[in-house]
Amino acid sequence: MARRAAIEIDAVVLRRPGRPVGVERVRLDPPRADEVLVRVAAAGVCRSDLHLVDGQLGEGRWPMVLGHEGAGVVEAVGEHVDGLSAGDHVAFCFVPSCGACRPCRSGRPTLCETAARNSAAGMLMDGTSRLRARDGMLLQHGLMVACFAEYVVVPAGGAVRVPPSIPLWEAALLGCGVVTGIGAVNRAGVRVGDSVCVVGCGGVGLQVIAGARLAGATTIVAVDRTVEKLELARRRGATDAVIAAERDVVEEVRAIADGGVDHAFEVVGSAVTIRQAWDVLRPGGTATVVGVTPKGVDVVLPAIDFLSERTITGSYYGSTDVRVALDQIVQLVVSGRLELGEVVSDLIGLDDVEAALERLRSGEGARSVIVIDEGLARARRAVEP
Ligand code: PAD
Numbered sequence: 001m002a003r004r005a006a007i008e009i010d011a012v013v014l015r016r017p018g019r020p021v022g023v024e025r026v027r028l029d030p031p032r033a034d035e036v037l038v039r040v041a042a043a044g045v046c047r048s049d050l051h052l053v054d055g056q057l058g059e060g061r062w063p064m065v066l067g068h069e070g071a072g073v074v075e076a077v078g079e080h081v082d083g084l085s086a087g088d089h090v091a092f093c094f095v096p097s098c099g100a101c102r103p104c105r106s107g108r109p110t111l112c113e114t115a116a117r118n119s120a121a122g123m124l125m126d127g128t129s130r131l132r133a134r135d136g137m138l139l140q141h142g143l144m145v146a147c148f149a150e151y152v153v154v155p156a157g158g159a160v161r162v163p164p165s166i167p168l169w170e171a172a173l174l175g176c177g178v179v180t181g182i183g184a185v186n187r188a189g190v191r192v193g194d195s196v197c198v199v200g201c202g203g204v205g206l207q208v209i210a211g212a213r214l215a216g217a218t219t220i221v222a223v224d225r226t227v228e229k230l231e232l233a234r235r236r237g238a239t240d241a242v243i244a245a246e247r248d249v250v251e252e253v254r255a256i257a258d259g260g261v262d263h264a265f266e267v268v269g270s271a272v273t274i275r276q277a278w279d280v281l282r283p284g285g286t287a288t289v290v291g292v293t294p295k296g297v298d299v300v301l302p303a304i305d306f307l308s309e310r311t312i313t314g315s316y317y318g319s320t321d322v323r324v325a326l327d328q329i330v331q332l333v334v335s336g337r338l339e340l341g342e343v344v345s346d347l348i349g350l351d352d353v354e355a356a357l358e359r360l361r362s363g364e365g366a367r368s369v370i371v372i373d374e375g376l377a378r379a380r381r382a383v384e385p
C-alpha cells in the first residue's frame, strides 16, 4: 500500500545554473499508481548532472532535485505495482519506457518518447512532480530519478531489483555509468579480437573499457587527460594508454592499433574528441558517441572519409532494454567478472555534492558516490581531515 502522507527530506537542489547547489528540506508526495517510494542508500555523481548544473542541456531545467544514478531500498509501492515490494533492493533506471510509443514497440525502449518528453520537463511518467520546495515551489525530478535525496518517488519501471549481496554503494553505479558503458559496447558490436579506442576514461568511459574487455577486444587504447584515469583504465582492461595533453592523440592511437581501430568510443562530450574518435578509425570502423555535448555544438567530418565506409553513431543509455541488461550485468558482478567499486574515488555526503561537481569540472578523481544512508549503503563517508 502507498504511504498516504507527504514526507520532508533532505535533497540537493539546483536553483539555477551558475549558483552552487545545496541541500534543502523539500516535500516529497507519496507514490501514485505505478510508482514506488524508495529510501536512497547511495548515488553516483555523473557528468550529466554537471551538464544540468552548468545549464548546458537547455533552458528551463530548474529548479530541480539532482541525481539519476543510485540505489536504495523500496519503502512503499503505489497501486498496480507488480514485481516490487517493500524491502527490495533496487537500482534506478532513468528511462522507464512506456511500452506503447513507436520506439518502445519497435524494440528501442531507451528512445521512449513519453519518457523523453517528461524527463526533459523534469516530471514523472504522468507529467507531474511529487517534489516541492518549502516555499511551495514545484521542483523538477532530475532525469526522472532525483536521487541526491533521502527518498525518491520513481515510476515502477525506474526501479530495477538487484540482489542484496551487492552492496548498495556499488549497486548505485549500475543504473547509469555501468549500463551506459557496457551497453555502448554491445550497440557497437565489439567482437573477439577487435581493436578499441576509448576517449575519456571517467566514470562512464571506465565502464566502456570493462565492456570491451568482456567482449574480447584484444587492443584497448585508453585516452584521457590525466595519468590517474589512465592507471584506472589499465586496471579495467586497457592494453595501452595515451595521455591527451598536447600530443597528437590520433597519430599515437593509430600507431598503436596498426593504422586504426575497429571501434572508437567518445565518452567526454566535445566536438574535438568526437572528431578524434572518427579520425582514429580504420576503414570500415565505427565511432560511437556516448558523451553529451552542450546544445548547439556542431561536429565537422571530412566527407571523403565516407568512401572508407566508416560509421558514426550515438548510444543513449546503453541502447538496450535496461532491465534485461541490468540482469545480465548483475550476473557478471555476482560471478566476479565485473568489479564495480574500483572506479569510485570518493565517498561523500549530500553536503559535498558541489565539491564533487567541481572535481568533475577539473578532471580530478573518478566517480564520487554520495553515501546517503551509511547502514543501507554498507559504506562510510570519508571524513574530511
Ligand atoms: P567524467 O568527467 O567522469 O569523465 C570524462 C573524462 O574525460 C575525464 O576523465 C576527463 O579527464 C576526460 N577528458 C576531458 N577532456 C578530454 C580530452 N580532450 N581528451 C581525452 N579525455 C578527456 O564524466 P562521465 O564519465 O560521468 O561522463 C562522460 C560523458 O558521458 C559526459 O558527457 C556524460 O554526460 C555522458 C553520459 N552519456 C550517457 C548516455 O546515455 N549517452 C549516460 C551517462 C553519461
Ligand code: ZN
Binding pocket: 046, 047, 048, 049, 068, 069, 176, 177
Ligand atoms: Zn549519468
